[in-house]
Amino acid sequence: MEATSTCPSYSARDYKSEVKPVWCPGCGDYSVLGSITKALAELSIPPESVALVSGIGCSSRLPAYTNVFGFHGVHGRALPIATGIKVSRPELTVIASGGDGDGFSIGGNHFMHACRRNVDMTYIVMDNEVYGMTKGQASPTTAPDWEKSKLTPQGTGINPFHPLVIALAAGANFIARGFSGDQNGTAQLITEAIRHPGFSFVQLLSPCVTFRPEQRDWKDMVHPAAVDPTDDPARAARRLMTDDGFNVGVLYRGSRKPFQPERQASVDSVADLEKEFVL
């Protein structure tokens, strides 16, 4: 009998839907959508075997623009939904995506605990340091002196959240930073993140040209990480805390065992559990 390898090949287009994005012209998220679909094609994962989960915000609109199984939930709760999917269906490839407000402010507790729990999934945050969907308010990653928001006209006066340092401290197993303007480089980061076991966190600098037009300059500010990724958390911490925030590439690779409870039945039926009640 002739054995033929039937590993189907996919193109990025196979992962895109026909739904037209709500994003503004020039938004970095278009390119991130391209990077995600390219990464899935590179990995040759059947679209029906991928679950892509998001919360609320501009970037959280992303699942509907793909042709995988998507879930567009409520604000800040993408990670718990993704956790429920992966733990109950470990054979699926699970990706959570969203923005900096969704992930680091309203969803901050889930971010910390998802890093700590280390379920085998990938979390992609499109960070533009602003709430875009609500028309331009400061987010947890906004600089303290950004004065363009009607809500905080004198600036927030508080230092920004450092998502990569928090991710490392909380136990994320893979940490990378990318730039939406480099679609192929970002696709490569996402590919590596999906391949890496455990919780992989990818921060993508994705400019908001509407409320933060100065972010157009990011393309001139990003630069590849000068050194190879480390598996030493102490070294990674020092690097993450001292870099300029535009250092892109894989920055940390851990080797912690992913969280995946056994799903092996030891009884034949529910009736076997009832014996404990019998007097």
Add this chain to the structure above:
Amino acid sequence: MTARSVSITFAGSGGAGVMTAGNMLLDAAGRAGWYAYMTRSSGAQIRGGEAAAMMRLSTSPVQSHDDHFDVLVAIDWQNVGRFSAEIPMTTDGLVLGDPDGGEFPEQIGAKGARSADIPFKKMAKEIEGGRPNMIALGAVAGLVGLPEDAVLGVVRDSLAKKGEAARTASEASVRAGMAFAAGLPACPRLAAAEGQSERLWSITGNEAAGLGAVRGGIRFVAAYPITPGTEVLEWLAPNLAKLGGVLVQAEDELASINQIIGASYAGVPSLTATSGPGLALMTESLGLAVASETPITVVNVMRGGPSTGIPVKSEQSDLNIALYGLHGDAPHLVVAPNSLADCAFSTQWAVHLADSLQTAAIVLSDQSLGQSRATIAPPADPGLRAIRLMPEGEAAERYRRYTNTASGVSPMAVPGMKGYQYTADGLEHNEYGTPSSAAADHSAQLDKRLRKLAAHDYGQHWADIEGDGDIAVLTWGSTTGPVREALERFRASGGRARLVSIRLISPVRPEQLAAALAGVSRVLVVEQSHGAQFHRYLRAHYDLPGSVRAFHRPGPLPIRPNEIFRQLADWS
């Protein structure tokens, strides 16, 4: 003097073994063919402090307390006085205490009950390794007439792992207590047990809810601890694992409800359990389950509210938030067990309905059901399962996840089904699931989500209807127990009245209730809430015939059968 029901409270300081004695008495009564029911009360201390095991033994099934207690046994008197309001007694009652057990509380003395001494400490010292609580167990067993074999059998089995010495000491203590009881003032003895054809179960309402969940097919649970819902989760943790299911402890209630939404979206029937404050945190995502049509079940074990309220005491005051807490027009299921044993059926039914109708179901249990233990006839598995309508065959065209069917229920694909990819959405959407703010899409999807619930045939389970007559008592949940008992007394006194205990709180069943109340000219509404939440709910959704009275009171004290009986008798 024999009685069909005898009520006993064991009380004492923490570590005195009050709960152990209560559990053993319950098990012994169950083995000897009597029914038993037990609630527990404790001080605010995490460990130690005072505790009380409140028991009722009966010849017939019993899942609520009587009007008063026949016997109060205090192993010591430290702070037992603070339980006084929870231990009503008449002058016929009997208070047993140790003269060396500390100062006799004046609140207990004020009850005017008979009293007698049992020198627990002295007696225990005379037995090698003797235990005062086992002497108390023996004394109560002797007083009410439980057979020695049944008590000693339970003691032996319970202490099997503690070694020969502990077992012998406890047996000797029980025997000493039984011997001492012969010289105590008489109290009602239990009438002979009516023959049971099958062995009874000892189970709590929270365990029963867990059993109902797995019988219904729940295989994923996300958990965040909260009193008094925690034991549902603690029972499920090892038992789900045995079934090949998974329980994940979440970081908060926002995570737990979203984890179960995720697991259910992935095709695994999913549930969480919580209590009032947790339910409040979950309401936003309950709306997500409704809008995205993702089946989930949330067991809410009610406690005194608002805010942190009274975590260890029961109240039926989460009815409003369960019904109306969701923003937007969000039809969903609210199912209420009306007895400890019914926690199994109602939870299983809710799981079945949630999956059948692809929506969120809230099970409204409460502390008095959940944390009480009873011996019950084994509840048969009614066979209700979480079965979901799924698309069949290959997808011919672009999959319409939210297709507007006649029933309102649309075939739901799960990840892995090739060609059926879609995005579930909490944003209003069209039939494909694509976000839409168009008026036509909004009204079509609102209609569909309402229709699938309203048009479903819920059969006879929507309410328990018993008896006849032109007076009806309308109630729900845990107050059904005392109402049933009040109605038995009312009928025994020559009255005629019917019970309607509504299990399906939402969606409402106005036609069915109208039929159940046909010929009724007086309606008594009974509930345990300060704000008469159930009465207001009935007024909003149902036509109530004739004159209506509402008997409502907040927790923490349980509503007693006699209070309801007086309402009926005085109205006749």
